[in-house]
Amino acid sequence: MSIKTKLAWFISLTVIVILSLNLSIYYFSTSSQLQKDAEQQMVSIAKQIGETLDSAQRSKQLIEDSVGEKLRLASISAQSKLDPDINNISNGQLVRLSQELGVDYITLWAKDGDDITAQKSSNAKAIGASSKALGYWYTAFSQLFEMRQVIIPQGQKLNHFWSPPITIIPSDLNDVNKLGFYYNDKTNYLINPIVHAGAFFNLENLKSSDAIAQQIIADNPSILEISGFSPAYYKDPQMVNLKEKAPPYYKLDTQSMIFGRYNYIDVHDYTNLMKADQTGSIVTTKTKIHGHKVLKSFIPMSGTSKSVIVVNINYAAIKQPLYHQLLIQILISLGLIGAAIACSSLIAGFMIRTLEMIMQRVHDISRGNFGEQIVIDSNNEFGALASQVNSMSYNLHSYQAQLTAAAKELLHTKQYLESFVNNTSDAIHVVDLEGRTLDANNAFETMFGWTLAEAVGQKLPMFKPETLDELSEKGKTILNGGQVTDYETVLYRKDGLPVEVSITLSGIRDERGYFVAYASIARDIAERKRTEEIMRRSEKLSVVGQLAAGVAHEVRNPLTTLRGFVQLMQKDSRLDKSYLNIMLSELDRINLIVSEFLVFAKPQADRYQEADLYAIMNDIVVLLDSEANIHNVRMITRLEPGIPPLRCESNQLKQVLVNVMKNGMEAMPGGGELTLELAKESEQSILIRIEDQGVGIPEEDLARLGEPFFTRKAEGNGLGLMISQQIIQHHKGTIQYSSKPGEGTCVEIRIPFL
Template sequence: MWPAGSGEEDGARQEIRAYLAKAGRDYVVSVGINNDDTLELLEKSEPRQLIDDLLAGQRDLMEIAVLDPGSFTEAGAMEVNAGTDAFMGTAAIQYGRFTPGNKLIDQADVAAAAAGKMVFRSAVMDGKSILKGYIGFEEPYPLVVSLVMDEAFLFENLNQQRMNRILISGALLVLVVMASYIISGWLIRPVHSILSKVNDVADGQFDTVLEVRSSDEMGQLAQQVNAMSKNLAVYTNKLQSAFEENRTMKEYLQSFINHTSDAIHVEQTDGTIVQVNQAFEMMFGWTAEEAIGARLQLVPEQYSREEQQALDEIAAGKLLPARETVRQRKDGNWMNVSVTTSPIRDNKGIIRAYASITRDMTSRYKMDELLRRSEKLNTVGQLAAGVAHEIRNPLTTLRGFLQLQQQTQKLNVGHVDLMLSELDRINLIVSEFLILAKPQASKFELKDVRYVLGDVVSLLDSQAHLCNVVFNTDFTQEECEIACEENQLKQVFINVLKNAIEAMPRGGEVNIVVEKRKRDTIAVSITDQGVGIPEEMIPKLGDPFVTGKETGTGLGIMVSQRIIQSHQGTMDITSKVDVGTTVVITLPAVTE
């Protein structure tokens, strides 16, 4: 029987493990035995019956023996029953069956197992490959358990177990992959829907709406995509409307540019032409293919400085009105034009090009010349009619006195004085007509208008005293030099001051002011306190024989206006009846 008394019940759990590697195999066999469990099993069972049950239940287990290591390693122990193939029930073999092999190796293995090592090795028994193992126990007393297993059957079982595990692992892997595919498909389905919606948006289709089925991150993302699609649809419609408006406006502008009679061209700051219209081709003679990309000589050399000054003023931010100048055609001929130039700036405000609108003024100048000639002929006709009328009256008086003296055959001195007076009037009319029709050649000199006007005031001062008229002068202290013909300018001042004196039959004051205004101009203001001029007559002043005086011809104002115009000045007349008249003569000052 198995001896009673089994180790310490509260002792630590012990386990013995060994590893067996065999040549030609790609694995290692691990064998482990728990000492406590094994001893507990041996204590509760009959040893021999237990060994028989183990041999019957384990097909790969061929022998089990419980050895006494002390007796087994003695010199004569292995020679007992030497004629038998196995030891059973000897002092060295307490239980089970043991088939000896190599004596020295068996003893060495038992001794090693008794020393605490688990020994397994391969051997051959009855022509079979076997696996022999020795496991030592120290409690309740030293012993060694010997195990003999069929190696082929063992490894067959191991291979079968490995194959089963491989199959199970493969099946589990397939299940995991399928489950992962199903789960990933369920998880990625919203992503596919969102991706499909994004592709529709990229293709410009904003009508489809994603169905939001959850409130998680995917649901929130779907809501954001729907909102983005809606906003993009609104913005796209606005952009399309703006694009259509811009396209329509561009067509209108292109039609206007191509069908206007004014030449339009755009040139870069270096003078390179980048765009022209049809009127440009017709006006200047270059085709669009010739002009675009080229630097054309549109401005004659003599006017290049004037053109550069205009561009400098535009670059400085000044808005220039249309300016009349000269341009050059392809054939080299010049033409009078009116040019309006505008800058084209980029988003940073830097001028990148200039757009110019050019209008041919040749026809207008011809019309102006014809109009001037027509006005001159009309004026000559009016003057001729007026002169004929004014001269006919004195001539009628002369004819009557001469006929009277012819009949009486007597010379009447009183009649002679009247006839001389009428002849003087005829001479005055003819003289003024000659001055108006053919003014004398003018030679302009630098004169100070204060001194010229002062001489006239001194000349007429005595006549003014006789008429009870006082001249009040207020001359500026600044120099008032102008380029003028002195005698013609004196004639203007004499005409204006004489009209002022004659407009005040009861006397009064004439205020004379000379001042220098801005923009380099000099203003001479002459104001009387006379009877004034009716408002409806003021626009007609300067026409022949239009006058408010009984003995006037109206030619004095006409001559004065012409002289002032020849000096590049202006004459403005304002008046109120019974208040007085103001004449303002403006002349350009000479600048250094």
């Protein structure tokens, strides 16, 4: 689609949107106003019906109160003519007394267990009726029997007298009565005179509101139905049984529907009815009933009737005038849209002439022609655009030259990096976060045996299962932003042979900064390991040579003792048993010293296994005891028992302890104390502390301890502490030095439980 067509359509669509918005605003505003008018009409109707209900209710109450006073007088007169004991009164006597007093019936109510029942009556149908079935009646009866003023809210309350409202009528609607109840503690029963209420209580009077509602519906075709409800009794039962096997009675005081019909029923009516009653505000809803879209309004009445009037209006009848007016507006809008399309096409053709010239120049630039310039004598947006296109043409020409130079430089750098990666002796390979190989260099193939084709996309079995947890921790360190360098471990070739390597790990991020892979640089350290082992053995032999004099001195003492005992035996031809025990003890001492010396001196392969560090340190103390005596040094041990076994190479740890302890002894030429401590520092590590009282080390020399060939002794070579540090590092531990010149030196060794 051309720009001209797009511009014409854009203008036309703008007009269409504006007209549509106008129609929408008109529709919704008018629709809202029509609905408000309908709601106002429904409120007026509800008020008219409510006033009729209140008037009828007030008239009915005045008549009831007047009849109630007459029933009280009749009760007092009946009491004066009846025996105080109900058992001495007959039903026939009550028939005659009713005729004499001008009431229709007289019923006597007395206590019957936890109930109050009708026990004597001039009306046989009333005998046996229960007051408990009548709810608050039983409460009123109980208060009369207790000689209290009746205080329930229902009914007419006079002295010793209560008359309920006309709240129940027979189900056949032929016998509507007004009742009164009197008691003044002179009898054992309630006197209940009854008069027929049909003369002043005509059910048709209650239907006056219904007549008004039907007249309003006839005058307004849009109104479908008007109903009146009492919210308090919407779900209460409308019938009650006064006694077993007797016809039910209607409960007028709990009638849910006061007037009207209820044909347009919706499942949400009860919720809306209660909401209108509780909030006191009008609730309006829209629903579909019997194929009609209905507007239902629930209007609360605050008069004596305490009701909610429901008005149902045909929603289509409200909207019909709106639809007619909307049709006219749509026809006018269609005409305007047609005119807008024609005008927008002409305007668009005029506007894009200059743009077509610019587009042609841009087309030339896209084909690599950067020389020509656009000439437009205009200061509007098109003139500015032409100027920018000319600048772009010049800049592109410059950028093209720069990009050509940059591409050559990048190519050279790429070739250099590829040459470096592929010719280095270190194995470099990249794996994703799941461990699958993504790339590798030539050295990787040489070192481990897998070709790039074999490795890519595969999880290579380079690690033993027991090292996977440790490797996982290294990966977490990288993901948390840490570094992993000089990580020494054993990897396995394709043919299963082990390769000792030192690994440097780093993370690779994508353009969003998320880790997507690991890069590993592995260096074969087998040769370095062999060199370190030669140095350790050399240092060990040096220490062995230094210990030899002490061991010889230590062995000579028990040998001298043994010689004395043998000479004594030659002279005496017998030897006391206690001397034999001493000789055996001295021989055991010689055996212990020589055995420990041979274990320390004998070359052994590295073999990590659980060992008792407490026992190891005791063995070292025994081995160096003679050396300490020669240097006039007293060894003090503070070894915590019960420390769990440590996974280590015990012979190497002995070499570390011997080196450090000998250094401490040599630092005390005049003698002193050498303190050895062993403690469980935490659940993860143990602490070995060796402290002397020697000459100390200057602060500037502390940082250089462990450097090859750095020593403060004339006959030393500086390799002892270097090898000791390497051994502790291989055990994942640390060694720290602290010293004060003239006071002594403290060496702390921490080794984790592996």
